[in-house]
Amino acid sequence: MSTQPINADSDQVVATATVTHKRTSERVTSIRPSRGLLDLGLNQVWDYRHLLLTLARRDVSVMYRQAALGAAWAVIQPIFAVIIFTIVFSIIAKLPTPGNVPYPVFAFAAVLPWNYFAEGVRRASISLVNEEELVKKVYFPRLVLPLNGVLTPLVDFLIGLCVLMVIMALYGVWPSWRLIVVPFLVAYAGLTALMVSMWLGPINVRYRDVKHTLPFLLQIWMYGSPVVYSSTMVPEEWRWAFALNPMVGVIDGFRWAVFEDTALSLNSLGIGMLIVAPLLFGGLVFFRKLERTFPDVI
Amino acid sequence: MTDLAIKAEGLSKKYKLGALGSQHDSLRDALRSVFARRDTKKAGEFWALKNASFEVRRGENVGIIGLNGAGKSTLLKILSQIVTPTLGTAQITGRLGALLEVGTGFHRELTGRENVFLYGSILGMNREEVAEKFDAIVEFSEIGKFIDTPVKRYSSGMYVRLAFSVAAHLDPDILLLDEVLAVGDFSFQKKCMDFAKRLQQRGSTIIVVSHNMASIKTMCSRVIYLRKGEIVFDGPTEEGMGLYEADGRLSEGSWFKGEEEPPLVFTDMKVFNERGQETAVFDHGERMTVRMRYKTRRPVDYPSFGVSINKIDDVHCTCFTSADDKLVIDRLDGEGVIELVTPPIKLIAEHYFFSLTMRERGHGDLAVGQMGSTFHVRHPIFLSYPAYGIFREPGEWRHLADTARILESTDAVG
Numbered sequence: 001m002s003t004q005p006i007n008a009d010s011d012q013v014v015a016t017a018t019v020t021h022k023r024t025s026e027r028v029t030s031i032r033p034s035r036g037l038l039d040l041g042l043n044q045v046w047d048y049r050h051l052l053l054t055l056a057r058r059d060v061s062v063m064y065r066q067a068a069l070g071a072a073w074a075v076i077q078p079i080f081a082v083i084i085f086t087i088v089f090s091i092i093a094k095l096p097t098p099g100n101v102p103y104p105v106f107a108f109a110a111v112l113p114w115n116y117f118a119e120g121v122r123r124a125s126i127s128l129v130n131e132e133e134l135v136k137k138v139y140f141p142r143l144v145l146p147l148n149g150v151l152t153p154l155v156d157f158l159i160g161l162c163v164l165m166v167i168m169a170l171y172g173v174w175p176s177w178r179l180i181v182v183p184f185l186v187a188y189a190g191l192t193a194l195m196v197s198m199w200l201g202p203i204n205v206r207y208r209d210v211k212h213t214l215p216f217l218l219q220i221w222m223y224g225s226p227v228v229y230s231s232t233m234v235p236e237e238w239r240w241a242f243a244l245n246p247m248v249g250v251i252d253g254f255r256w257a258v259f260e261d262t263a264l265s266l267n268s269l270g271i272g273m274l275i276v277a278p279l280l281f282g283g284l285v286f287f288r289k290l291e292r293t294f295p296d297v298i
Numbered sequence: 299m300t301d302l303a304i305k306a307e308g309l310s311k312k313y314k315l316g317a318l319g320s321q322h323d324s325l326r327d328a329l330r331s332v333f334a335r336r337d338t339k340k341a342g343e344f345w346a347l348k349n350a351s352f353e354v355r356r357g358e359n360v361g362i363i364g365l366n367g368a369g370k371s372t373l374l375k376i377l378s379q380i381v382t383p384t385l386g387t388a389q390i391t392g393r394l395g396a397l398l399e400v401g402t403g404f405h406r407e408l409t410g411r412e413n414v415f416l417y418g419s420i421l422g423m424n425r426e427e428v429a430e431k432f433d434a435i436v437e438f439s440e441i442g443k444f445i446d447t448p449v450k451r452y453s454s455g456m457y458v459r460l461a462f463s464v465a466a467h468l469d470p471d472i473l474l475l476d477e478v479l480a481v482g483d484f485s486f487q488k489k490c491m492d493f494a495k496r497l498q499q500r501g502s503t504i505i506v507v508s509h510n511m512a513s514i515k516t517m518c519s520r521v522i523y524l525r526k527g528e529i530v531f532d533g534p535t536e537e538g539m540g541l542y543e544a545d546g547r548l549s550e551g552s553w554f555k556g557e558e559e560p561p562l563v564f565t566d567m568k569v570f571n572e573r574g575q576e577t578a579v580f581d582h583g584e585r586m587t588v589r590m591r592y593k594t595r596r597p598v599d600y601p602s603f604g605v606s607i608n609k610i611d612d613v614h615c616t617c618f619t620s621a622d623d624k625l626v627i628d629r630l631d632g633e634g635v636i637e638l639v640t641p642p643i644k645l646i647a648e649h650y651f652f653s654l655t656m657r658e659r660g661h662g663d664l665a666v667g668q669m670g671s672t673f674h675v676r677h678p679i680f681l682s683y684p685a686y687g688i689f690r691e692p693g694e695w696r697h698l699a700d701t702a703r704i705l706e707s708t709d710a711v712g
Contacts, residue, residue: 051420140420
């Protein structure tokens with residue numbers, strides 16, 4: 001590519017060289033104090049999609065490399081949760097399940113999307129502080145970090161989904177064509193997790209309290225979602241209020257997708273989305289507005 | 299097509315002191331500050347950078363110099379888009395590569411190979427681009443077979459070499475470097491300098507922040523000198539460095555990591571030659587008299603003063619300490635003068651600077667660390683070539699023609 005003599009030891013060449021080479025990029029970057037409120041900068045995130053994928057790859061590989069049991073955790077963790085739930089809520093408390101669905105299958109179908117959601121919220125909300133060094137020393141659209149936070153747990157989710165299939169086979173429950181809605185439900189759960197972290201992430205940059213509050217918040221949220229019990233146990237007249245929790249729609253939808261005995265409640269999905277959409281948009285604006293202050297306060 | 303690489307107009311950055319020092323790390327602190335009086339907030343603002351305007355053409359290398367806290371890093375962070383300016387604008391044409399800290403983003407658990415890809419994408423390259431340049435990157439870094447070892451097992455030198463190699467292969471149109479060339483061994487530093495020159499030849503612009511005047515001198519023909527956030531000089535390197543050195547005298551050394559309020563300050567220093575004249579140029583073999591005036595903030599017991607001589611490229615050459623030279627002072631309180639007469643200085647002809655230190659109780663931690671003045675050593679032959687090292691003393695030579703007899707006589711003795 002070079003047409004000029006390269007002579008590193010001669011200052012003379014440098015001083016008299018006329019610049020004939022093309023730039024690597026002709027892009028003009030403008031640095032200004034403030035941008036429009038509603039410019040979300042999503043096209044910039046697209047420019048940095050390689051970084052997003054590399055970070056996800058890094059997190060997945062580090063996650064399994066540091067643990068002695070590696071990827072086995074993705075299997076062990078939900079199975080243990082389901083065993084405990086089965087003992088406490090099915091054997092001791094004798095909670096009923098709709099239709100003839102065995103309780104472990106019933107619980108696993110909810111634990112799976114719930115764990116994905118909870119892990120996504122946890123990772124995405126603390127991602128900015130966790131990557132403090134990067135935020136302070138390198139420029140990139142900060143949205144990449146929470147996006148990576150909700151992307152990485154997908155690997156655990158996929159492994160868990162295979163486990164669910166095995167468990168269902170063991171109990172003689174067969175999946176149907178309804179499984180095709182699973183990707184949609186997962187995307188919805190991911191966006192909900194992103195929405196939460198759009199608010200909690202920037203707050204965590206300033207107040208590390210978020211990190212300590214998060215486990216409680218997620219625990220309360222889990223019991224407010226039909227993970228260990230069925231939505232049908234909620235009185236009919238209160239279902240709409242129950243559905244204000246977007247995870248109700250996700251979990252009910254999931255159960256509908258994997259076993260046939262429950263009815264799909266489009267209502268709860270619809271109500272949840274009406275909540276998530278404006279909060280997600282507002283969260284993106286909020287995140288975007290505070291993004292520029294992260295390196296100053298982190 | 300514009301020939302400008304960077305055009306900055308009135309760049310300013312304001313920080314709230316509270317946000318810099320003790321941040322609101324918990325809600326409790328924040329609540330407390332909400333109830334605090336408003337006017338206390340106003341007092342805690344400061345401008346890290348004030349109204350900085352300049353233009354940099356393609357292919358031009360510019361050094362940014364200034365004392366600690368002058369706003370150099372803030373300027374670089376604004377140009378690299380990490381922080382946003384409070385006021386002002388800048389336009390950058392071309393691909394920008396910023397290396398503010400070598401190896402930021404490296405993950406310790408991952409191998410060198412994985413980190414090359416990770417770091418490449420952090421710097422803005424895509425996977426194919428990194429893959430294409432991978433071999434060149436590894437070769438430049440001299441990491442060799444360790445490329446598949448987790449970087450947590452790397453030495454700091456290897457770490458730096460690998461990181462710099464990735465950044466260097468980004469093919470940036472504009473490269474921002476913050477103090478990164480200060481690390482790594484001498485031959486790698488030389489390699490980096492050569493690389494920077496090559497980048498410049500193909501039209502890249504390099505902006506360097508450094509305390510190392512030697513690297514600024516070799517890389518840049520122009521410097522921007524910042525003082526307390528303002529550009530006070532923008533022009534030829536020699537002239538700017540003169541200003542910087544004058545200001546830097548007796549300021550706290552960038553290497554000093556002691557208390558914020560040292561127990562003692564050096565308020566003045568003068569250097570005299572053998573004829574008692576104040577000067578900054580000495581002949582090789584001449585004795586120097588360094589006279590320092592100090593003032594204590596609190597009484598100091600058994601102080602040991604230190605005067606170090608450093609080559610301008612930060613190579614530490616020697617150090618004289620009063621404790622080692624058996625000067626015992628029980629207690630210092632108030633003002634006074636301390637004087638050191640050096641043995642004949644046998645340093646090679648170069649540009650040097652002093653640094654002044656004080657330790658309590660002989661060999662305690664550094665309590666004071668200040669920059670001293672600079673001086674030149676003159677000699678017609680022993681110039682600054684790597685072959686001469688840093689000092690030159692005559693040795694005694696003999697030519698013994700009959701080797702056999704010498705060996706015999708050694709045997710006889712042994």
